[in-house]
Amino acid sequence: MRVQRRFRLSRSEDFKRVRRTGKSYAHPLVVLVTQASETKDRLKIGITAGKTTGTGVHRNRAKRLLREAIRNLIPSIASGWDLILIARPALVTATLADTRSALTNLLKRAKLLSADETPG
RNA sequence: CAGGUUGGUCGGGCAGUCGCGGUCCUGCGUUGACGGGAUCGAGGAAAGUCCGCACUCCUAUAGAGCACGGCGUCGGAUAGCACCCGGGGCGGGGAAGUCCGUCAUUCGUUGACGGGAAGAUCGCCGAAAGGCGUGAACCUGCCGGAAAAGGGCCACAGAAACAAACAGCCCCGCGUUUCGCGGGGUGAUGGUGAAAAGGUGGUGUAAGAGACCACCGGCGCGCACAGUAAUGUGUGUGGCCAGGUAACCCCCGCCGGGAGCAAGGCCAAGCAGGGACGAUUUCGUCUGUGGACGAUGGGAGGCUGCUCGCCUCCAUACGCGCCCAUCCCUCUUGUGGGAUGAGUCAGUCCCGGGUAGGCUGCAUCGAGCGGCGCGGUGACGCACCGCCCAGAGAGAUGACUGCCCAAUGGCGCAUUGCGUCAUGGACAGAAUGCGGCUUAUAGACCAGCCUGAAGC
RNA sequence: CGGGGCGUGGCGCAGCCCGGCUAGCGCACUUGCAUGGGGUGCAAGGGGUCGGAGGUUCAAAUCCUCUCGCCCCGA
Numbered sequence: 001m002r003v004q005r006r007f008r009l010s011r012s013e014d015f016k017r018v019r020r021t022g023k024s025y026a027h028p029l030v031v032l033v034t035q036a037s038e039t040k041d042r043l044k045i046g047i048t049a050g051k052t053t054g055t056g057v058h059r060n061r062a063k064r065l066l067r068e069a070i071r072n073l074i075p076s077i078a079s080g081w082d083l084i085l086i087a088r089p090a091l092v093t094a095t096l097a098d099t100r101s102a103l104t105n106l107l108k109r110a111k112l113l114s115a116d117e118t119p120g
Numbered sequence: 121c122a123g124g125u126u127g128g129u130c131g132g133g134c135a136g137u138c139g140c141g142g143u144c145c146u147g148c149g150u151u152g153a154c155g156g157g158a159u160c161g162a163g164g165a166a167a168g169u170c171c172g173c174a175c176u177c178c179u180a181u182a183g184a185g186c187a188c189g190g191c192g193u194c195g196g197a198u199a200g201c202a203c204c205c206g207g208g209g210c211g212g213g214g215a216a217g218u219c220c221g222u223c224a225u226u227c228g229u230u231g232a233c234g235g236g237a238a239g240a241u242c243g244c245c246g247a248a249a250g251g252c253g254u255g256a257a258c259c260u261g262c263c264g265g266a267a268a269a270g271g272g273c274c275a276c277a278g279a280a281a282c283a284a285a286c287a288g289c290c291c292c293g294c295g296u297u298u299c300g301c302g303g304g305g306u307g308a309u310g311g312u313g314a315a316a317a318g319g320u321g322g323u324g325u326a327a328g329a330g331a332c333c334a335c336c337g338g339c340g341c342g343c344a345c346a347g348u349a350a351u352g353u354g355u356g357u358g359g360c361c362a363g364g365u366a367a368c369c370c371c372c373g374c375c376g377g378g379a380g381c382a383a384g385g386c387c388a389a390g391c392a393g394g395g396a397c398g399a400u401u402u403c404g405u406c407u408g409u410g411g412a413c414g415a416u417g418g419g420a421g422g423c424u425g426c427u428c429g430c431c432u433c434c435a436u437a438c439g440c441g442c443c444c445a446u447c448c449c450u451c452u453u454g455u456g457g458g459a460u461g462a463g464u465c466a467g468u469c470c471c472g473g474g475u476a477g478g479c480u481g482c483a484u485c486g487a488g489c490g491g492c493g494c495g496g497u498g499a500c501g502c503a504c505c506g507c508c509c510a511g512a513g514a515g516a517u518g519a520c521u522g523c524c525c526a527a528u529g530g531c532g533c534a535u536u537g538c539g540u541c542a543u544g545g546a547c548a549g550a551a552u553g554c555g556g557c558u559u560a561u562a563g564a565c566c567a568g569c570c571u572g573a574a575g576c
Numbered sequence: 577c578g579g580g581g582c583g584u585g586g587c588g589c590a591g592c593c594c595g596g597c598u599a600g601c602g603c604a605c606u607u608g609c610a611u612g613g614g615g616u617g618c619a620a621g622g623g624g625u626c627g628g629a630g631g632u633u634c635a636a637a638u639c640c641u642c643u644c645g646c647c648c649c650g651a
Contacts (some may be wrong), residue, residue, distance in 0.1 A: 004141095060517095067138080
């Protein structure tokens with residue numbers, strides 16, 4: 001439910017910290033990096049798309065897809081974690097359903113899905 | 121109407137549900153990972169960064185010289201701009217190749233085969249195919265020093281690449297009579313080359329040559345006319361016949377100080393730095409002084425709910441002494457002496473520069489946008505009315521559904537077309553702002569010009 | 577945002593400033609010789625849209641303009 005800006009990772013240090021010390025889970029469409037948060041009962045999500053994703057339109061497209069896909073999954077995710085979603089080039093041609101199933105797969109592997117039933 | 125060509129406008133629309141960003145307003149027995157409302161929310165290129173500005177700092181209203189760089193036809197437009205608008209000159213395209221399919225390919229294209237449409241226009245020739253000439257609208261490149269201020273270069277070939285020489289031709293002299301040598305004249309005859317000294321005909325001469333003559337060509341100059349001008353047309357000439365290259369150096373004229381919103385301004389954690397304050401108060405003893413020691417008093421902290429009380433720590437520099445660590449010597453082996461090193465104030469306050477970070481610049485007052493009118497061929501200008509119109513930070517525009525619009529394909533009716541189903545939307549995302557240029561771009565609409573045909 | 581550099585056979589580089597010469601060098605590749613065989617060595621050979629397009633010029637890898645891609649640096 002919460003994709004608003006204040007629930008996102010924004011500071012460059014946060015990105016560096018999670019990328020350095022967190023655990024990563026890869027998928028052809030997207031990469032998930034997780035790390036236990038400093039503040040409990042908080043879930044923060046950062047979304048990033050590097051230059052390898054493509055031009056400006058493609059980077060924005062990838063990030064919008066990830067935001068829309070993670071939106072319905074957020075109530076099922078365990079709190080107290082910082083997450084980073086890294087877009088990969090194949091994501092540009094993927095559909096919303098593809099992205100959502102990829103995220104569900106990654107979150108199950110990271111054991112962050114609290115409820116089994118996936119909404120949407 | 122057909123063909124060609126150019127310019128302009130738009131670049132999906134409407135409705136619903138969920139969601140995102142900015143601004144403003146707002147609710148609360150729950151001030152939070154809370155909720156509600158209004159409003160606004162990507163482009164013609166936001167892109168490339170090729171130019172020009174605003175703005176900021178250096179640093180001041182960047183003024184002069186040099187260097188370096190850029191620009192260079194004329195007139196206009198503009199805040200400004202080499203790239204905008206209109207004109208001029210010299211070229212190129214238009215004007216023989218093009219499209220589609222298949223195959224091969226170095227996957228840029230190119231080639232082969234098959235098929236289609238067409239070859240502006242006009243004139244002539246031709247039975248035809250076609251050939252010869254002409255050459256529209258429109259598009260596009262370039263533009264100072266007519267390269268005679270000067271320097272450089274011009275491969276290969278060629279005698280020679282700009283200035284004479286070589287071969288040749290002619291004359292004279294000598295040797296001699298196939299010819300050779302020496303001196304002189306001449307200027308293009310010499311298989312080249314991208315380029316070879318204006319062309320044709322004649323006069324002339326020992327041989328020749330714009331040396332001279334006629335006509336033609338080109339350049340310059342004068343005059344007349346047209347034009348604001350570049351320039352054009354005409355005419356005259358007791359001026360000339362000069363290779364190319366200035367996107368080689370150079371010369372002339374004009375312009376340019378440099379860096380850039382990550383500019384710049386403000387606030388500023390922590391660490392480090394600098395500075396100030398900070399209890400020897402009182403009594404006694406010792407000392408040459410500074411001061412040291414004892415008692416008392418004081419400061420900071422702890423124990424405690426508070427007071428008393430108790431405990432721990434503190435009193436700068438030099439020097440002495442003391443404590444600790446390491447090493448050496450000694451032996452009294454739980455000793456003594458020496459050397460070196462480190463420490464030798466708890467705390468309070470202030471200061472400048474400034475990192476992380478934050479605020480600002482920065483988002484509504486502008487070279488602003490829209491409409492309408494007038495002036496101008498046009499770039500553009502003027503007047504009136506209306507409007508306030510995204511913003512930023514790891515960076516907001518998305519997802520789904522229905523209908524419509526354009527497109528593609530299938531099926532049915534039918535043959536202009538209609539119905540239905542499916543697919544399905546180019547290039548591309550603001551980041552200080554603005555003007556121009558360049559590049560990418562599915563498709564739709566409108567208009568101008570040229571040529572042709574038909575009709576009135 | 578600003579500044580700088582690079583693109584040439586399969587790979588790594590010269591040549592570019594100041595235009596002309598068969599676009600050269602090393603490694604790699606192919607063939608032959610040599611060896612019992614391989615490596616090494618020797619000899620010969622093939623392979624190039626000079627990133628792309630346009631322009632200047634008689635002539636462009638080289639000069640000019642536009643464009644594509646890659647790399648590095650500063651704050």
